Amino acid sequence: MMMASNPFTPTFGVVPAFMAGREDITSELLAALEEGVGNPNLTTIISGARGTGKTALLTYLSDAAQAQGWVSVNVSALPGMLEEIVQQTHAASAHLIDTSTPAKLASLKLGDIAEVQFSDSLEAAPTWRIRMGELLDALAETDTGLLITVDEVRDDLDEMIQLASAFQHFVRERRKVALFMAGLPAHVSALLQDKSVSFLRRANFYNIGIVSDFEVEEALGKTFDEGGREATPEALKEAVQLIGGFPYMMQLVGYRAWNASPDSPLISEDDVLEGSRFARNDLQRKVFDTTFRELSKGDVRFLVAMLEDDGPSELADVARRLGKRSNYASQYKRRLQEQGIVGEVGQGRIRIELPMFKDYLRDQLL
Numbered sequence: 001m002m003m004a005s006n007p008f009t010p011t012f013g014v015v016p017a018f019m020a021g022r023e024d025i026t027s028e029l030l031a032a033l034e035e036g037v038g039n040p041n042l043t044t045i046i047s048g049a050r051g052t053g054k055t056a057l058l059t060y061l062s063d064a065a066q067a068q069g070w071v072s073v074n075v076s077a078l079p080g081m082l083e084e085i086v087q088q089t090h091a092a093s094a095h096l097i098d099t100s101t102p103a104k105l106a107s108l109k110l111g112d113i114a115e116v117q118f119s120d121s122l123e124a125a126p127t128w129r130i131r132m133g134e135l136l137d138a139l140a141e142t143d144t145g146l147l148i149t150v151d152e153v154r155d156d157l158d159e160m161i162q163l164a165s166a167f168q169h170f171v172r173e174r175r176k177v178a179l180f181m182a183g184l185p186a187h188v189s190a191l192l193q194d195k196s197v198s199f200l201r202r203a204n205f206y207n208i209g210i211v212s213d214f215e216v217e218e219a220l221g222k223t224f225d226e227g228g229r230e231a232t233p234e235a236l237k238e239a240v241q242l243i244g245g246f247p248y249m250m251q252l253v254g255y256r257a258w259n260a261s262p263d264s265p266l267i268s269e270d271d272v273l274e275g276s277r278f279a280r281n282d283l284q285r286k287v288f289d290t291t292f293r294e295l296s297k298g299d300v301r302f303l304v305a306m307l308e309d310d311g312p313s314e315l316a317d318v319a320r321r322l323g324k325r326s327n328y329a330s331q332y333k334r335r336l337q338e339q340g341i342v343g344e345v346g347q348g349r350i351r352i353e354l355p356m357f358k359d360y361l362r363d364q365l366l
């Protein structure tokens with residue numbers, strides 16, 4: 001029998017065969033693209049911890065936008081980002097606009113000689129907003145919208161601020177544009193605090209975290225199915241338990257379980273258990289080590305105080321163990337919540353939300 005190829009995607013940035021959860025977000029944003037100009041969700045910021053699926057979500061939305069007829073360009077917030085957006089827009093709209101004459105010169109009625117003489121300085125002169133405005137004018141002729149996705153947003157990049165400010169003008173000019181951004185919680189909140197981009201504070205905002213077990217089970221089952229194999233009910237249950245709602249872990253566990261006995265038509269509970277040992281190792285190296293390094297001393301002290309509890313912790317207990325007042329504890333709780341590490345479970349109780357991070361912390365700290 002030919003070995004079926006593994007349908008899981010345990011690689012950062014890759015859109016999974018089936019996304020667990022996120023349907024509320026994708027349906028809302030696809031509806032916004034459908035409606036077009038004036039829909040407030042066309043400016044959206046997605047924040048989430050490592051491995052929750054921000055890049056996958058942006059890519060999914062970008063593909064879906066293209067399928068709806070939008071031109072879509074995708075960049076990361078890095079120096080050169082604005083030029084990259086211009087170039088990508090040119091390339092992606094080549095079939096819609098005549099790019100043989102640069103859009104920035106098309107409207108200028110210059111004589112041939114003047115054009116030759118001045119074209120260099122004219123090419124250097126227009127601002128990014130003007131250059132993009134001309135591309136958008138051209139796209140508008142076929143009622144085509146432009147979606148810009150920006151991944152890994154940060155506040156310490158001038159071009160990020162320039163982009164936000166120009167984009168605000170595009171919206172005011174009622175151009176058909178959309179801006180979907182994503183980043184780690186700490187970077188997103190720093191960006192939103194920047195005085196020069198108050199426009200972004202009014203943007204549509206999602207904080208994505210873990211997904212429900214039910215959604216994991218559904219996506220996991222469909223992915224096995226897609227690959228032409230089936231997991232036993234026990235295997236599926238065990239896998240869901242191990243995944244703990246963490247999207248990246250779903251890919252790791254699925255991938256490793258699949259490879260445990262690739263020639264069998266069934267995925268067994270043993271396959272899942274064997275696979276999970278590797279998966280845990282992958283998760284530790286690719287997510288936990290980095291996340292741990294980024295914690296402040298105060299964050300770590302707070303987490304150590306939570307480790308005494310096997311289940312969720314009472315915030316009041318944590319504060320007492322730290323010998324601090326509850327508003328001090330609340331402040332750290334908020335910080336860790338922002339980083340996607342801690343979540344509330346109601347009635348003043350909190351828990352470490354990144355699955356298996358608690359065991360990892362115990363290994364590191366106790």
Ligand SMILES: Nc1ncnc2c1ncn2[C@@H]1O[C@H](COP(=O)(O)OP(=O)(O)OP(=O)(O)O)[C@@H](O)[C@H]1O
Nearest residue numbers: 011012013019020050051052053054055056247248
């Ligand atoms: N909703 C989902 N369901 C199942 N798997 C998912 C989902 N979203 C993403 N994944 C998978 O999880 C992994 C991480 O996704 P992605 O790279 O998008 O995370 P990220 O949030 O961008 O992480 P980082 O902050 O490190 O950039 C990938 O292997 C991807 O295929």
Ligand SMILES: [Mg+2]
Nearest residue numbers: 013054055056
């Ligand atoms: Mg990413």
